[in-house]
Amino acid sequence: MxxxxxxxxxxxxxxxxxxxxxxxxxxxxxxxxxxxxxxxxxxxxxxxxxxxxxxxxxxxxxxxxxxxxxxxxxxxxxxxxxxxxxxxxxxxxxxxxxxxxxxxxxxxxxxxxxxxxxxxxxxxxxxxxxxxxxxxxxxxxxxxxxxxxxxxxxxxxxxxxxxxxxxxxxHNPTLPHKQLKVLRYAELKCRDWLERGRPPRVWMAPLVYVASFAKEALLRLALLDGWRGLVVAHTAAAYAVYKRIRYYEMVRNPESVEQARAVLLRHGLDR
Structure with missing residues (x-):
């Protein structure tokens, strides 16, 4: 070639x-x-x-x-x-x-x-x-x-x-791989929000889960892929919620930023 x-x-x-x-x-x-x-x-x-x-x-x-x-x-x-x-x-x-x-x-x-x-x-x-x-x-x-x-x-x-x-x-070979990536990506996104001073809005978490699950399962047709599709919709919605509650923790307890950085670093998730 x-x-x-x-x-x-x-x-x-x-x-x-x-x-x-x-x-x-x-x-x-x-x-x-x-x-x-x-x-x-x-x-x-x-x-x-x-x-x-x-x-x-x-x-x-x-x-x-x-x-x-x-x-x-x-x-x-x-x-x-x-x-x-x-x-x-x-x-x-x-x-x-x-x-x-x-x-x-x-x-x-x-x-x-x-x-x-x-x-x-x-x-x-x-x-x-x-x-x-x-x-x-x-x-x-x-x-x-x-x-x-x-x-x-x-x-x-x-x-x-x-x-x-x-x-x-x-895609992530196993669900544990996916969850580790979720932890890392959520932490990085929350740090961006923290730098911009975004309000926490943790009260939106239940609504965010429902809206995100419906979007993935129905609008993006995950439901048609059976149980695998439902898993995809759930993990996407859970990620959307976790980002918001983790960000709330960062704002509520600023010390948690460095505490989390240290534990993620030990597991190769923050470099």
Whole structure:
């Protein structure tokens, strides 16, 4: 497969189980860069063995980490994947045929679709996991990541091109993996709220659960995926509630911010 003038960027921390599959699924990238925030497994060695240049950067938060990674690329056009994401062979070939036109054009970003495997099988109906549209290919002079600690987004000036290409996402392998991620993401989001001085509004928690569950189960069709869909709807609603009650605790007891940081750090969830 011919290589094209773009850089694949992957940010990692302890992704030894996933990184090889991710890197090998993008044979068309002229450069592969892994930005690692201090893995203590074999992530860096595996990445190097699979053709990536590994750069170390202490954790800055998701948005800032991605923006720093952008500065490490040798090419203006950048493809971003997480370590647990990859292209199937057919989609990689299809993208290779489409890319020359994209790279030569004036678009700021190209939008791809993401398909998700959950509890060991693909989701069939739940919209965010079936064909979620995401801007993952971008020109670094025309787009930039937000600086949010978590739930960062790509922002751009100019035209977005939509490509009929999908990549795969191996969602959290188990529910314990998911719950650990929830703890980390909620903590980061709450720190953002704390810096902005957002009112706690803990009284909204029951309403938030009902509204979030209904949104995921009905509007986003999780219910049609059976019990797995109900699990998805519940975990999404529980996350929405947990963020609010944890933020209330931060405001009510400011000492809990550093206390929680210390315990999360011991478990590798705050870096």
């Amino acid at each position: 011919p290589t094209l003038p773009l850089t694949l960027l992957v940010i990692t921390h302890n992704e030894a189980a996933n990184i090889a599959r991710c890197l090998d699924s993008v044979p068309f990238a002229a450069e592969k860069v892994v930005l690692d925030s201090g893995s203590d497994d074999d992530t860096a060695a595996i990445a190097q063995a699979h053709g990536a240049r590994v750069v170390h950067q202490d954790w800055l938060g998701f948005g800032a980490q991605r923006n720093f990674a952008t500065t490490q690329a040798s090419h203006d056009w950048i493809l971003v994947l997480d370590a647990d994401e990859y292209f199937g062979p057919e989609d990689a070939m299809h993208l290779t045929r489409l890319l020359p036109g994209v790279l030569a054009g004036d678009a700021a970003v190209a939008v791809l679709r993401r398909r998700t495997l959950y509890m060991g099988a693909p989701m069939r109906w739940y919209r965010p996991m079936v064909g979620e549209r995401m801007a993952r290919l971008y020109h670094r002079g025309r787009a930039r990541w937000s600086d949010a600690r978590v739930h960062e987004s790509l922002r751009w000036d100019g035209r977005a091109e939509s490509l009929d290409v999908a990549f795969e996402h191996l």
